[in-house]
Amino acid sequence: MAVGKKDISAPPYVEGRELELEDFEEKKVTYVEDYPDIRYQFTAGQAISKFLNGLKEGKILATKCNKCRRVMVPPRTFCELCFKPADEWVEVRDTGTVETFSISYIDPDAKPLDEPEIVAVISIDGASPKMGILHKLGEIEPDRVYIGMKVKAVWKPESEREGMITDIKYWKPLEVE
């Protein structure tokens, strides 16, 4: 089979053809566009349905595993560490601590934002330590945010809540109250 190994090192086999955006705009290269209509209806399931319904009522619900004693947010039907069903539902508080944060200047499509937004992992009071969720911070200047800051959820008015994570508009510093 073998003809023996060649002594070559790392050059690309051929130069590729690099394109600039103008090549598309000026039709120097042929291409096809596609805008497929691809949609899903995600089943929330047992735990997340209950969690979302709780948000609609202005509550944050967690589940507890009696084996490892963790109170888990977001809630789940089973404890992934003990591999057993979660034992009970617990309502936790709508206050928490900033575990880490970022000041984002770009939107999901990497376009610049007019106003930077502050995103954070917030561990929830009443849940086990480090049990956090991803959310946004508001009513605070970006340079005043720090890790360890206490925050409180700012809810949408009850009539506007739809049982989504966005029923919490953002979290604001607790001491401002």
Place this chain on the structure above:
Amino acid sequence: MVRVAVVGAGYSGFNANSPDLSWKEITYEAAVRAYEDAGINPRRDIDAVVTCAEDFWEGFAIFDEFCPDQLGGVLKPTFTVTADFLFGLANGVMLIKSGLAEIAVVEAHSKASDILTFGNVVKFAYDPVWLRPVGRGHPFYLAALEKSYYSNLRGYCDYTYAEVVAKNRKNGRLNPDAPYSADLTADDVLSSEPLFYPLRKLEIAERSDGAVVFVLAKGDIARELNPEPVWIDGVGWNSETSNYDTMSFTAVYAMKAAEMAYDMAGIENPAKEIDVAEVDDRFAYKEVQHIEALKLAKAGEVDELLESGYFGRKGEIPVNVSGGSLSVGNLLEATGAQKALEIVLQLRGEAGRRQVDAEIGVAQVWRYLPTATGAVAVFSR
């Protein structure tokens, strides 16, 4: 030589939809049953977890993120194969033979009911430059073309495919997990509308939800866990090409995959040695192709054998005694899982009212439109 066995199998049941459970919960249910069946504690005992999923069946960009928790695989060697369960099974076998694992878990699931635009997702797999922009028709046109090409080549008529549908949908009536089972005749099939001429609606498997989990173990450990495990004697997989211009349209992929699996299993005369087979029948003509490819019948002779009941539940080689995908539903990447599960249940003697007498069984799957890729696994007791 290291042998590999199935020591645990669990599944969630197969349903046309499952509005109450998320894919994580369905999988967890199957996993709990599999671990109970194997008598192991996943958090302590498993060395590797293989999951099988495709992003766009799930609605994600990187779906494998969502795999470890419900399988007890957190912080364990867990990974995803973007292929059917039988490909995952092949990896489980390789992991054990290469010494990377002694107990490995393989999982696949379908949450097909979450997909709102199934046709568009299938079409999204078509070559974006050469094929996808052609026409507005439903992507099943490719299956229709293949059926037409293959029938002309072999001289099979539509009655043969209608018989496949009738056989499988009737078989499904003895399977409590076959939501599409029905008492149908070949004439009922032939009189249904050819929506994708020459393909009729009743020749196409509808979609289903469900999850399957297998626990595999290295020979000596398998015997400790279960004195009579089901052995995986051979696995094989093959791809013809991704281009429609070089495809055979005669399931050569399945033939080569079967040759690889038979070779590993030491099977020389499949038609004599194999007692039961579950083959991919997500389009009725595919079952006929796959029976030929698995060498259970000679090319061009499947029609007569079908008519004589050779592949029936009480026939010489029962094929799709579970009801196949035509009864159970298209389980996407878990299709091969349902087929392997049926073989394992049959070999264990746990197939209930549809039990057949079998010592060696084969499961085969195709990777659905638009591919010419498939896998085969041979099991024995």
Place this chain on the structure above:
Amino acid sequence: MVFNEKITNPAELRHVQGRIELYWIYTSGEAGDVFFKKLRDEGKFTASKCRKCGHVFFPPRIYCEFDFSETEYMEISGEGCVLAFSVISYDSDGNRLEKPEIYALIGMDGTDGKIIHLLGEIEPENIETGMKVVPVLKPKDQREGKITDILYFKPVS
């Protein structure tokens, strides 16, 4: 026990809609660019031939998928014969098409390759496999260098 409790009121089960809001721009690639420019500018068809095994690929590619040798381009007529066809009544969303579309697998003359495209100017009942067909292109000023520059294939009259 798999779960400790389950929701009994179906109205409390939640589903969340999701849509993939991306779009994609695909380059035709090296071989594709040669083919589509030739089609757009001159209305001509290109295939590619393996320098080693002689297999003539259509659609053309820069490599032979069997022996991984390089290929060379060659001009072909664009005509072919119908190997298989299907008549499709529904679109990919499952809605009935106002007029069924006829898809055909066409063996391309002078090549070992095929194309899948639409058939036109013929009724389904008159189609036969083995039938000779020729491509019908968009007028030159409307061609964009895409597969849809071929409107359909029609029977030789």
Place this chain on the structure above:
Amino acid sequence: MVERVRGIKFHKKQDVAIVGAGITLFRRRLNETGKELSYYAVKQALEEAGLDISDIEMVVMGSAPDAFDGVHMKGEYLLDGSGGSNKPYMRFFVGGGTGVFAPIAGYWHVASGLADVCLVVTEEKMSSSHPHPQSAFKYIWDPILDRPLNPNLIWIFALEMRRYMHVHNIKHEDIALVSVKNKANALDHPSAQLAAKITVEDVLNSEPMSLPVRRLDVSPPSDGASALIMVAPHIARQLTDEPVWVDGVGWALDTTWWTNRDLYFPRYVAEAAKMAYKMAHVTDPRKEIDVAEPYDPFDYKELHHMEGLGLARKGEAPILTREGVTARDGDLPVCPSGGLLGVGNPIAATMGVKVAELYWQLSYRAGKRQVAREVTTGVTQAWGDLMQVGTVVVLSNKR
């Protein structure tokens, strides 16, 4: 229930060697289709190994999300250009970790005895995805709990980086040194997309993306492919006197609930490294590893991963970097290829600057990029998903 399930003993059927590698240019936009890019990479690897495509028994494909190339089941789409026609072919996927995971899958294809010659191909064509390659990452998030917040991929890096800096009191200046080093190293890589001489100030003054992450902390989206040929010992002997051996492989996937973990330390990398080192009989990585190619899509990630790999104590990696230990002529060269920061980041195709680079370094054929010190053992690693997966390979030129 079994009384005691024994630990893994690595009773493999046969050893595994690497005998050839290939890489394409890494560029923001290439005209070639993903199939054509894969073909280029495979062709180079075959040529280097002195093999023909017909010698290849099985093919392993690694490619990250379908949302980049824009083809559902893209493994199937790419198979002919990857040499998979009429062969057993499979695609593996652990998000960003795929670049080092694909060769791990190649390893067990050979080690299990199912194949003697296995081709591993990785490909990514990110430029197809619009409005921006980053947009594809919107769909990596939980569809119910996270996607409604309109997240950007950079968020997770920023959150992890901030936590890492906070716990160890690390300054951005120290992290920026990684970007400076790697982009300069890339000047010697013929495939490089963003090779440059830059300074720490350039990084700190670059455009803010999602603070603390700035433009020059980040590797660029890219198109590209790479390939690797893995063979059994009896094949390796026929081809070369100096094969590079796969001594250890390891991988681990952490929980999906990433907001429930402390992000300052990559446990998933540590677990994966533990598995690989155990298999390779490496007990003191800092002493025994001569060259490292940890995954560096962001500059802090190189440091983070060095700590996960045990090449530095927790919080020590920035100090080693400042002292020049990780430079190409240092005591522990890290990312001599130029890494993702310098060469480019076509997600899975970064196998070409990770595993392939280590292979070239250990066979002393990395040309201008060859590290100054003598090398026998090297480690490479990738990372992916929602800060979840670590994939580790240990290579050695001694058997």
